[in-house]
Amino acid sequence: MRYDLVVVGGGPAGLAAAIEAKKNGIDSILVIERDKELGGILQQCIHNGFGLHEFKEQLTGPEYAGRFIDQLKEMNIEYKLDTMVLDVTKDKQVHAINSTDGYMLIEAKAVILAMGCRERTRGAIGIPGERPAGVFTAGAAQRFVNMEGYMVGKKVLILGSGDIGLIMARRMTLEGAEVKAVVELMPFSGGLARNIAQCLNDYNIPLYLSHTVIDIQGKDRLEKVTIAKVDENRKPIPGTEKEYEVDTLLLSVGLIPENDISRATGVEIDGRTSGAIVNEAMETNIEGIFACGNVLHVHDLVDFVSAEARKAGLAAAKYIKGQLTNGEYIELKNGFGIGYTVPQKVRINNIDKGLEVFMRVRNIYKNMTLQVRDGENVILSLRKPHVAPGEMEKIMIPKSKLELIKGKEIVVELVGGDK
Incomplete structure (x- = not known):
């Protein structure tokens, strides 16, 4: 079996990534899901509160998943249920098994890891x-x-x-x-x-x-x-x-990103997130293998999972079409109060308008300023009246600001306020 793109996981991240890749010209896509239905953990989340960012209305988990499942089916994106991925190799061969097809060896031009997370x-x-x-x-x-x-x-x-x-x-x-x-x-x-x-x-x-x-x-x-x-x-x-x-x-x-397959493949794992280390394209250290959603870092809102997965789907489409370019990396380092940032490194030449950075803080802080600096030069500064570890923060660094960076790393940190 050969596909341009294989997506491992049919939850909210995998669905959004596959749909975005299809919208960007990739027709040969396979989504592999180990459960008996698509939608992942959303199927058991019957409370509302989902979709406020994505659809501007309150939905239950199954309703939210249903909208993406409907899109997937309307686009005729192929998927396999009740199928277990056993291994993903560095040259993007996916080994999988189910009771209908038996053992499968699937060759892909790109792979998106979207396996979600598990509970402690x-x-x-x-x-x-x-x-x-x-x-x-x-x-x-x-x-x-x-x-x-x-x-x-x-x-x-x-x-x-x-x-x-x-x-x-x-x-x-x-x-x-x-x-x-x-x-x-x-x-x-x-x-x-x-x-x-x-x-x-x-x-x-x-x-x-x-x-x-x-x-x-x-x-x-x-x-x-x-x-x-x-x-x-x-x-x-x-x-x-x-x-x-x-x-x-x-x-x-606590939740732990489900990265047994990633580790076996040789994907570098960030000890702070227990997820992959990725660049601005959500690409891991293995070229053509991408990661998104809770397998990368644990999110508060499924709306943010979908947005992040779209970035991975778009980037995978660009990679398959040869439109992702290599360049010098700038590392994102964490200063005072910041537990982690995603992505962890960035190539400015692949950024269109700006770089969206997700992060969690280490403690509850009030009246702080979130700074991004290149050495002593502050390139972005945002007031934060209240931040807490339970709520993920995100910032957008405009490309014009990134182009001013002279060094090989930028530091994200909290300054001032009540520590």
């Missing part, structure tokens, strides 16, 4: 205690409740205030469960401010910051969870323990 589990964070039934990741519980029709529990505690955890606090309440509390290790929430307001405050569910679970008890089913306050080193403080009699513990303790 109890084992990944090492919670002590017994191992009863009733401990779920928040996403697994969401699938059970929203798609499979199973209620996972009646008395619930949630560890982690990421967006999935917050949304499941509301969802479980609406299904008749009693959500005792949401417990967060950090001194700030990892979720969007709107989700704290709509999912916790509106339902009088308490949020305990700087707390964590220190013990799990239960013989067959979960019976009791003990939490405690933590100090500045995130160690439990003796004497602050609090016990909850619950039958369910949901874990919303």
Whole structure:
């Protein structure tokens, strides 16, 4: 089998990338999805709030996915469901398998990696205690409740205030469960401010910051969870323990980009994002292999995933047509307060109007200025009244500003304000 473009993953990133490549003149496209339907994680996100940027209206997850699936089908873009990609080689050969076609070797001129992310589990964070039934990741519980029709529990505690955890606090309440509390290790929430307001405050569910679970008890089913306050080193403080009699513990303790295939291929991974290191074209260190969406870095909003995926789809189309050019790289370095930036490096000659940079900050800061500088020369400066790790920031650096850069790197940092 031969295609111009193979997209690994049929979630929101893969769909948007494939559609954009098709719009830019690439007809031979295959989307490979391991699930039994397109749409990815959106299919189990039945709450609204999706599409405000993309469609200027509120949609549920399945509605949002449905619009892209309809476009994909109208454009006659080929896709394979229930198909597992086993390997992607550096020369862009894709090894895949399913029950209909058997083992497939697919040759491509370009590959877009759009595999999404997975949840951290109890084992990944090492919670002590017994191992009863009733401990779920928040996403697994969401699938059970929203798609499979199973209620996972009646008395619930949630560890982690990421967006999935917050949304499941509301969802479980609406299904008749009693959500005792949401417990967060950090001194700030990892979720969007709107989700704290709509999912916790509106339902009088308490949020305990700087707390964590220190013990799990239960013989067959979960019976009791003990939490405690933590100090500045995130160690439990003796004497602050609090016990909850619950039958369910949901874990919303972080998402990890799904990069097993990327690593095996030889794609360079950024230790800060756990995703690929990419350039302005969303291209990895392997020529012709691109990455976008949550496989690259974890996003807050699916609208931003779609926008980023379109960039990857356009760039892959340009690459296939020989329109991407090589040039000198400028590295993006992170100064005070910045956890990471995507992309991590840039060739100015491939930029049309400007460079969009996504980033997350390390802590909550107020009244800061976000600066981009070339040595001592400040090329861009933006006031930021409030920034938090739970909400991704993005800036646009105009090409005219980039062309003024004299050095081999630029620094993105927060200056001034209340640290």
